[in-house]
Amino acid sequence: MSTSTRTTHVLNRRKFLAWSGAGAVALAGGGIGIAEIAARTRTDPLPTGTGVLVVLTLYGGNDGLNTVVPAADSAYQNARPDLAYRPEEVLDLGGGLGLNPGMTGLKKHWDNRRLAIVHGVGYPRPDRSHFRSMGIWHTASPESQSTSGWIGRWLDTAAGVTPDPLLAASLDPVLPPMLVGTRTAAVGLPLTGLTLPGGVAGSAFAGLGAGSAGEHELQAAAAAAVADLHRTVRTIGPVTARDGDAAAGGAAAGSAAARAGGRKARSTLAAQLDAVAGCIELGVPTRVYSVSLGGFDTHAGERATQQQLLTEVDTAVSPFLDRMATSDRGRGATMLVYSEFGRRVAANANEGTDHGTASPVFVAGAAVQGGFVGEQPDLTDLDDGDLVATTDFRDVYATLLAGVLGTDPERVLGAGRSVLPLFAT
């Protein structure tokens, strides 16, 4: 596939990230809705069973073939002899496929039919640039230039006339493009305890968040970020302070313990999901949470690195799913795990793989119908060394928009999308 024949996309990571940012200016000005939102969480929290979507992005291009492994397929074994897992090494999923051995927790959820695996997810005319592909997954716009993320577009209209940034939250310090819309963008939840200054300094800081007539939009956005921060703290402060302090204290205590007794310190992803779990249980009005893990760009020395990362994913995600299963609010949560592209079928010379195309996507939660969805790509019918996608990623999004967020997918993704059998109707 030749990138020069594609319609020119100016989208590169930097331009792509230069967007409308944190918070609508409208909210920064008069504090409309601040008191209401805080009150809502206390007196009228998110109704039990309301769908909440948790999106886990694996950055770098996770190797799908070594995640959901066709170990019995000789084409797989022959293409990457030094990288391939043998059938007895993987966790059996049935149908000749096995899960990477690092994912014992998710295997249990598979057995309990709470994990769905969608085969061969990608898009037409795949792009092997990290940033272009990531941009495509974030904007859900493979064919045309877009400067808004798919959750961002949902956010633009989800609350009605005035967008409510609090409906979506990111646990990463820099907002991912997925969460930036044309009118607003999601809030950020810092992990380490949300404590704002009190007293005179506190009022001063809050004062910096007010609007100022005629100031440049970027300067106004800086003020809006302060306003949104205060709103977030009022609403969610107690939850993240509890879990965040546990994360911060736990990480320090954990590494001390690790030195003493050999236990591994808790990962940031686990801490992110802890904070998300706490928010969901509290009934915070947020409907979409975004967490992430990087490091999947395994051009060299792949097998050990990837298994370690997938173990880290499993160690964070599996207990999160267990915890969500124990409460009514938690049972409304559905998790999506994806990466921006897969990797080539054949290994390269450095026991790694180069950027590829289609890859499996995981959807898990109490409301999910477990099992395989879609068609496993054919390893004997490759496109220039790459798997051919059998499911369009926008159909995964459409299913989640409809099934979890109760939104008409067309408003976010345009016409022509199909809904996949991920949820019982």
Added chain:
Amino acid sequence: MVRRLLQRVGLGPRPGEVDAATRAGFEATLARLTAPSGPDAGIAATPPPDVTPSRARGAARRDPAVRRQTRDEGRELTVWWLDRMAAADQPFPERLAFFWHGHFATSLRKVRSAGLMLRQNATFRALGGGDFRLLARAMVVDPAMLVWLDGTGNRVGKPNENLAREFMELFTLGIGRYTEDDVRAGARALTGWGIDANGDPTFSARAHDPGPVAVLGTTAALDAPAFVDLLLEQPASARHLAGRVWTRFVADPAPDAAALDPLMAAYGPGRDVTALVRAAARSPMFADASGVLVRQPVEWLVGGLRAVRAKASDLPPRALDTGLTGMGQVPFAPPDVGGWPAGRPWLSTTAALARLGLAKEVASVGDLSPVTDVAAGSRVDAAADLLGLPGWTDRTRAALAPLTNDPGRLVALAMAAPENTVSA
């Protein structure tokens, strides 16, 4: 727009510098900033740390003591560079080095060697302002870059495409200016490079693919420098670089093609990076009120340190670490080879909180005398002067007014104000 020069071409004004630059005028200030000469006492007082020159090999890599040392050296390196940026009497070479660090974005987290990162950093400084070709040729075989983009595993018969792809996509031409075939051929041209025990790049003809290969319409037996030269001959490369400079020095929204023409003309056949930056500073948009940039967290921090004559090493290490991580930018650790974002993504609620925390730390170790030495009633204005800002909006003035009897808090909140978060 002298203030913008001091903020964007320099690293933020020190007390008194805005007045002096205003008197000297725009052109004189631009000339002085971009043609540093003579000894730099601040730089001389901040020598680089003594770190292991190369990268651990084999079993040593898994040794916990070696890993600990690598991590510690990485922290030392980060604090050192921030100290150097804060101390430099002539900040332009550091400003450029930081620009190149974001362009040829390489992360310590994968390279795992402070020595190799320092070496790359020194190359940015030495070659960052002259002919871009020299810098690009150095970068394609830079040891940290080779580790980062798997160049050392790229051998004849078994090519690894990572370095060739990112060199074309991000470093020189931009997306869509080359084909997948060009990437594959480029990978072959870059085969044969490794790193020796001293951390120097080494070339093995045996491991190099003799070609010939076809890249961008030229078929030849290409090696690394010839590959780079070929990329830089493409007209797209000047435009790509000019666009990058525009985003970091001039304005957030992408410019019209015509706006970049003067920059490309100044860059010229000699590929003069300093001339390119000067042309950017002379563009009409640089002088336009709408040409506002969001300051990157490191720029914001260094600006604050310079204003209060403090060093990064004066700050409690944990607070510095938490602050930079919370704001989303740790030197030597860009999130990926695309570098750091620009504009609004920096303005998250998380970053706002981290910025305030770090501002308090800076204010508590800095020299606040320009504020404490004046009467309480004038301190809000003095805080703006201290930070090199023209003044405050009524909003910020009202927020700061109650703090005049607490200069430490006043300066901290001033640093965290929207007017200081952007370069307006």
